[in-house]
Amino acid sequence: MTSWITTPLSYGFMQRGLLAAVMVGVLCAVIGCYVVLRSMAFLGDALAHSILPGVAVAYLLEGNLLIGALGAALIVALGIGLFSRHGVVKEDTAIGIIFAAALSLGIVLISTMHTYAVDLTHILFGNVLGVSSYDLRLTALLGGGVLAGLLILYRPFLVVSFDPVLASTLRLPEQLLRTLLLVLLAVTIVVSMQTVGVGLVAAMLVTPGATAYLLARRLPGMMGLAALIGALSSLCGLYLSFYLNVASGAAIVLVATAAFIVAYLFAPRRGLLWDRWRSQRSRTQTSGSAGVPD
């Protein structure tokens, strides 16, 4: 009866893959709440793509790909922070410039190689079933660090995101916190590279957070809910990919998307159908009177 659940777990690679996918799902979802609330989806996607040159250099030097990616992501995160600090160019312009340059550099480097085919698809779309126990430990370490950072600095990050004026009257180091959030985001993206790949990491950052936003009233609730949705999406997606024999990263993202659509339609207060239902009810109840005050 439950053998369809346990069968995949008898493979070591599936165990490791599941663990890695759930960790990444939770991590992306939690930091993704800030990505959603601060409209940083473009930044997340750009950061993800700009780690390509780092991976390429690491590959050429036969070093660790993860470390190469981390280096590139940190350089780009700090670069964007620096560029937009002086207000000469807007942040999304700075992102656009750096992102395109880094991606092009990555492609140039990779096109000088001859045996890139397999690894490149793994970088773009993930290879969660190829997770080694070393990778798993590294994921746990980096992911745990990011989550701890988000937890400890919860209030400063909240105030800087919500009300920069209050932040500066309370003398919070705004620029430092902003850059730190970018760095944490960069680490998250690198950690996710192996599970969902750089092509899909933006979805893992945004979709669970956006779903949770529709359901939760307060930020801690939104983060908890997003983590749950991220973890469940990873779990279901991986099982789907096992039985249907489809790409795992894409399956995870599609499950998360399905959850979003359900919430978008049925969420209380913010959902589409709820809205319909409420306006219909108020029309029948108070036909002729002032209706719902807005």
Next chain:
Amino acid sequence: MTFTHCDQPALDPPLAAFEEPARLDLDRVSVAYGGRPALTDVSFQVPHGECVAVVGPNGAGKSTLFKALVGLLPLSAGTILIHGRPLGHHRDCVAYVPQREDVDWSFPLTVSDVVVMGRYGRKGWLRGPTAHDREIVHEALRRMGIDALAERSIGELSGGQQQRVFVARALAQEPHILLMDEPFTGVDVTSREAILQVLDQLHQQQVTAMISTHDLNLAATRFEQVLVLNRRLIAYGSPAEVFTPDVLRTAFGGQALVLREGLVAIDQCCPPEQGGVH
């Protein structure tokens, strides 16, 4: 309310007790936006516990003055002293309610989540709110008459309610100096009276307050000190000293219309919800 935390500079030793320094001391302050001066050579002192109305036409630099006072804008010249020490050298204990809140109203926060932020600066950033903090938050909500909205999402508030939430947050900061930029614009009589009542209470608690307004009538009747601003300091003193035809003509220029000896009408085209002639 008690002000134990705020009474002395946090980093520097307490000042010698023989002289009570002015709470707020501006010395030849100038502020410019990219080379274009908005305030020039402004000097004044607000002693302990005084309640000052700041008036002046649109573009006079009222908001600029407040932003400079909380360190949001750099000074191009001059000094600002709080408790006799420069800005940023101690916990300044200044609460600031901006003219228009530039916050994201769709953030998943409740009214009490926002008001509790006023406590963050006091108790360190890592600890959660204590029972004492919650009590102060509740008291601030009650004083602004919005305790019934405490668990409401901020996105579901009206403009006047939003304004009151931010005044409540400023109260929760237990400030020594309270700066409010046009808190009466666009709010109804109830909100306006709630804010005025709180100002009276704060006055009794020796909180220094500066409130900008376009309502000269209000400034003349409910405040003991008025500061008239138009890019420079035009006048500063009691309403009787300040509201003279000369001062008003200097501050408001062609908008001021001296009807008879001592009777002045001011045509302020904005804000629109108030009539043209006061």
